Amino acid sequence: MEEKRAAFLVFSGDMDKIFAAFTVAIAAAAAGMDTTMFFTFWGLKAIQKGNLTGKGLMAKMLGLMNRGGIGRIGPSRFNFGGLGRWMFKKMMADKGVAPLEELRQTAIDLGVHLLACTTSLDVMEIRREDLIDEVEQVVGAATFVKQAAGSSVQFFI
Amino acid sequence: MEEKRAAFLVFSGDMDKIFAAFTVAIAAAAAGMDTTMFFTFWGLKAIQKGNLTGKGLMAKMLGLMNRGGIGRIGPSRFNFGGLGRWMFKKMMADKGVAPLEELRQTAIDLGVHLLACTTSLDVMEIRREDLIDEVEQVVGAATFVKQAAGSSVQFFI
Amino acid sequence: MEEKRAAFLVFSGDMDKIFAAFTVAIAAAAAGMDTTMFFTFWGLKAIQKGNLTGKGLMAKMLGLMNRGGIGRIGPSRFNFGGLGRWMFKKMMADKGVAPLEELRQTAIDLGVHLLACTTSLDVMEIRREDLIDEVEQVVGAATFVKQAAGSSVQFFI
Numbered sequence: 203m204e205e206k207r208a209a210f211l212v213f214s215g216d217m218d219k220i221f222a223a224f225t226v227a228i229a230a231a232a233a234g235m236d237t238t239m240f241f242t243f244w245g246l247k248a249i250q251k252g253n254l255t256g257k258g259l260m261a262k263m264l265g266l267m268n269r270g271g272i273g274r275i276g277p278s279r280f281n282f283g284g285l286g287r288w289m290f291k292k293m294m295a296d297k298g299v300a301p302l303e304e305l306r307q308t309a310i311d312l313g314v315h316l317l318a319c320t321t322s323l324d325v326m327e328i329r330r331e332d333l334i335d336e337v338e339q340v341v342g343a344a345t346f347v348k349q350a351a352g353s354s355v356q357f358f359i
Numbered sequence: 360m361e362e363k364r365a366a367f368l369v370f371s372g373d374m375d376k377i378f379a380a381f382t383v384a385i386a387a388a389a390a391g392m393d394t395t396m397f398f399t400f401w402g403l404k405a406i407q408k409g410n411l412t413g414k415g416l417m418a419k420m421l422g423l424m425n426r427g428g429i430g431r432i433g434p435s436r437f438n439f440g441g442l443g444r445w446m447f448k449k450m451m452a453d454k455g456v457a458p459l460e461e462l463r464q465t466a467i468d469l470g471v472h473l474l475a476c477t478t479s480l481d482v483m484e485i486r487r488e489d490l491i492d493e494v495e496q497v498v499g500a501a502t503f504v505k506q507a508a509g510s511s512v513q514f515f516i
Numbered sequence: 517m518e519e520k521r522a523a524f525l526v527f528s529g530d531m532d533k534i535f536a537a538f539t540v541a542i543a544a545a546a547a548g549m550d551t552t553m554f555f556t557f558w559g560l561k562a563i564q565k566g567n568l569t570g571k572g573l574m575a576k577m578l579g580l581m582n583r584g585g586i587g588r589i590g591p592s593r594f595n596f597g598g599l600g601r602w603m604f605k606k607m608m609a610d611k612g613v614a615p616l617e618e619l620r621q622t623a624i625d626l627g628v629h630l631l632a633c634t635t636s637l638d639v640m641e642i643r644r645e646d647l648i649d650e651v652e653q654v655v656g657a658a659t660f661v662k663q664a665a666g667s668s669v670q671f672f673i
Contacts, residue, residue, distance in 0.1 A: 375558075376527065379527055379556065382635075382657045383657055383672075385658075386656075386657045386661035386662070387665075390665070392665070436529075436558065451639055454638050454639050456638075511665040511666045512661055512664055512665050512670065513670065514525065514671070514672035516672050
């Protein structure tokens with residue numbers, strides 16, 4: 203029997219979408235699929251350490267937005283300058299839902315491959331060492347697309 | 360010949376994206392595919408009755424946002440406090456395009472399976488009875504992902 | 517060996533997402549897949565000439581938003597009334613990344629099929645002649661979904 207694969211392109215940097223991304227990736231990995239997450243553009247926030255790095259104006263702004271790493275990401279709605287993030291986290295904690303950091307760790311523990319997009323890192327002036335150590339590879343979109351082809355589950359998130 | 364399947368994860372609560380979701384689901388079902396829509400997070404607005412339920416602050420806000428059900432959902436752009444919704448509905452009606460309520464009914468009539476996400480209901484304090492009766496099941500993401508695997512058409516919307 | 521296919525439903529009209537859409541489409545086409553991009557709703561901005569056409573209020577607004585075509589599309593974040601677009605373009609140019617116009621041309625040169633959504637054109641009052649000549653066909657969602665079924669790579673963007 204052919205081994206099943208799952209591939210997710212994580213473009214969004216919103217807390218709720220990243221939550222959804224890790225949730226489906228974990229579900230796929232737990233079901234025995236060889237699972238890959240390719241982080242690009244805003245999605246890189248989910249695998250950054252959260253320090254400030256780039257020197258250009260835009261890079262500085264992107265860095266500021268991402269200060270503090272995955273635990274500081276706001277939702278796509280109701281952020282209200284950080285209040286929404288706090289409320290979401292509280293609602294999730296109240297219901298026993300794992301926070302993003304923990305979800306990411308679960309994905310890693312289940313062997314989900316974390317990849318970062320070469321072009322995005324370059325344009326956003328993010329260095330390899332700004333990403334968490336568990337990122338396996340920095341690759342181009344072409345490499346990811348070839349690898350993702352034929353996956354049983356695949357989403358652009 | 361193997362039966363084809365289609366699976367859609369509906370995360371968005373924007374009128375235009377939900378419109379797109381029902382349109383592709385109807386297209387898939389009409390083409391003979393066994394079609395499933397899994398509603399999570401904001402997407403739940405598309406299958407709620409539109410009453411207010413949760414008691415927490417966030418749940419109350421989410422409830423307010425969704426007062427009135429699927430017919431009261433605004434677009435991702437140009438909402439202008441409800442004006443955009445009205446304009447979109449008018450433009451669609453002028454062109455003979457079915458409103459969301461009707462699209463949803465067509466999907467149901469074509470046998471599209473409507474599923475709701477357990478965790479989202481829990482976090483957003485939405486009860487099963489707040490969803491329309493046609494929702495077949497409340498399941499976790501893991502169940503949906505396993506079922507979606509290998510579908511001929513699959514989108515995260 | 518069966519020929520592989522790739523199919524992308526481009527719903528978004530944000531510069532960054534359209535950038536991602538053309539990038540993955542180019543990657544798929546370069547890998548030898550028969551690749552199709554179906555533009556609907558806001559995504560139509562990526563294949564419009566950029567003139568103003570519709571006569572209704574909403575159509576006028578949509579037209580204004582899209583004045584100038586693909587080179588005038590703003591990002592999903594940090595647009596700041598056009599400043600973000602300018603900064604993104606500059607950052608990309610500084611890093612040697614091709615602008616959207618060029619990416620689109622590369623996709624066309626690689627034989628990517630560009631399709632436009634019938635209903636969206638109708639609702640938004642966009643005429644066939646407002647789209648770039650390279651658009652192969654104006655088809656309904658049902659046609660696209662049937663064609664996309666079984667594609668090796670498929671995303672809703």
